[in-house]
Amino acid sequence: MSKTETARLMEAVRQAVLASGERIKADWDAPRDVRLKGRIDLVTATDLAVEEGLKEALARVLPEAAFLAEETAARTVLSGLTWIIDPVDGTTNFAHGFPFVCTSVALYDGQEPVVGCVNAPLLGQCFTAGKGLGAYCNGESIRVSRTDRPEAALVATGFPYAIRENLDEIMADLRVMLAETQGIRRPGSAALDLAYVAAGRFDAFYELALNPWDVAAGALLVAEAGGRVGSYRPDGPYCLGDFRILATNGALHAPMLALLAD
Incomplete structure (x- = not known):
């Protein structure tokens, strides 16, 4: 995939994920519709709504890509172009009103990453990256620390x-x-x-x-x-x-x- 196409996809993903963040913000002060899907593993109506909205938006961006999404995953083996979605990472935080919550979306080709976006709507921080294009937070380039001990x-x-x-x-x-x-x-x-x-x-x-x-x-x-x-x-x-x-x-x-x- 060319850098031009990767950059196009990175921006399209950013826009889709930012839009999905509006649902998380809208639901933040609403009563939580929470159920258990494991002993301590939660799912909310917000998880399901954000995932569905992202799948619809990303299908328009790249119709040929498959989906591996947390709430509807039927498989975990990657093959070909695949959108990998966590609609609300930090669902337990969300359910308890702790704002360290984000949406994570990536496009992979098999095991090779193409683009990724992590958006924390309640913190106002949107992180994006494209293969060979660097990493960014709210459009500004970011780098790892230099700590060596x-x-x-x-x-x-x-x-x-x-x-x-x-x-x-x-x-x-x-x-x-x-x-x-x-x-x-x-x-x-x-x-x-x-x-x-x-x-x-x-x-x-x-x-x-x-x-x-x-x-x-x-x-x-x-x-x-x-x-x-x-x-x-x-x-x-x-x-x-x-x-x-x-x-x-x-x-x-x-x-x-x-x-x-x-």
């Missing part, structure tokens, strides 16, 4: 819905990170955590048991902002659907891998 690093993480099944690993990693870094934050939206790594607000992010729609756009943002995204335990390239993800500013990648080693 764990003790100077602010690190983000998250806890999966399957927390009981992974509690020992989560607590072991958290114990190390609390002792060896400047601080740990757990805001509750992996897509926005990754966007903040891209913008240099966090120096690194790690988490396990995430879905493709949680990280597809954010991973491209980090890479296009000069950072590095990989797996850990084992160390290697990250593919959507891998069990563990580590995103850093690049300078911290090896030290973070060492802290997260078996």
